[in-house]
Amino acid sequence: DAKTTQPNSMESNEEEPVHLPCNHSTISGTDYIHWYRQLPSQGPEYVIHGLTSNVNNRMASLAIAEDRKSSTLILHRATLRDAAVYYCILRSFQKLVFGTGTRLLVSP
Amino acid sequence: DGGITQSPKYLFRKEGQNVTLSCEQNLNHDAMYWYRQDPGQGLRLIYYSQIVNDFQKGDIAEGYSVSREKKESFPLTVTSAQKNPTAFYLCASTPRGEDQPQHFGDGTRLSIL
Numbered sequence: 001d002a003k004t005t006q007p008n009s010m011e012s013n014e015e016e017p018v019h020l021p022c023n024h025s026t027i028s029g030t031d032y033i034h035w036y037r038q039l040p041s042q043g044p045e046y047v048i049h050g051l052t053s054n055v056n057n058r059m060a061s062l063a064i065a066e067d068r069k070s071s072t073l074i075l076h077r078a079t080l081r082d083a084a085v086y087y088c089i090l091r092s093f094q095k096l097v098f099g100t101g102t103r104l105l106v107s108p
Numbered sequence: 109d110g111g112i113t114q115s116p117k118y119l120f121r122k123e124g125q126n127v128t129l130s131c132e133q134n135l136n137h138d139a140m141y142w143y144r145q146d147p148g149q150g151l152r153l154i155y156y157s158q159i160v161n162d163f164q165k166g167d168i169a170e171g172y173s174v175s176r177e178k179k180e181s182f183p184l185t186v187t188s189a190q191k192n193p194t195a196f197y198l199c200a201s202t203p204r205g206e207d208q209p210q211h212f213g214d215g216t217r218l219s220i221l
Contacts, residue, residue, distance in 0.1 A: 042215065044212050046209035097153075098152070100149060
């Protein structure tokens, strides 16, 4: 299973943009890039996913490098409710492989 | 509302006992999954099932068993052979297709008395 590498933690101020990086140098051509986030004692929540092109939804944007070896999750205006652990995951054949994720701290 | 229901939210097990964690979904999803999460760690896959009456071992299946007799149900049994069962257990489901996201339940926290 292809692995992802993320920083352990990042900090942001409320209402500022946040860029969460993810490296996945061993990605294969059929792997989708998924992002989930998890609050304490809750199940992960789907955020966004993509294959090759950049993606936008109501929660976030996903920027995928041209060689697909890295991606960035963009929260356009962080709120206190965005404080969570964010997981970057490569999905192939119905399976997700979770790393330890990035803990995002948001200050008022 | 459609979703995934895990029960109970908290579960206590005595040494040597088997316990079964419930997972039900009304999303009409084909595939279902069980994950284990230890403190400060990511999720690890225990078992998954892509269709009824079929399931595959994940990365840490030893000491666990599952069944998939109905599309909407995927119970997980933690057997006495699992030596360190204290963890947060998460169930997920997904519709068929490579680009479909997984939907997660709210988890069951299992502790040993």
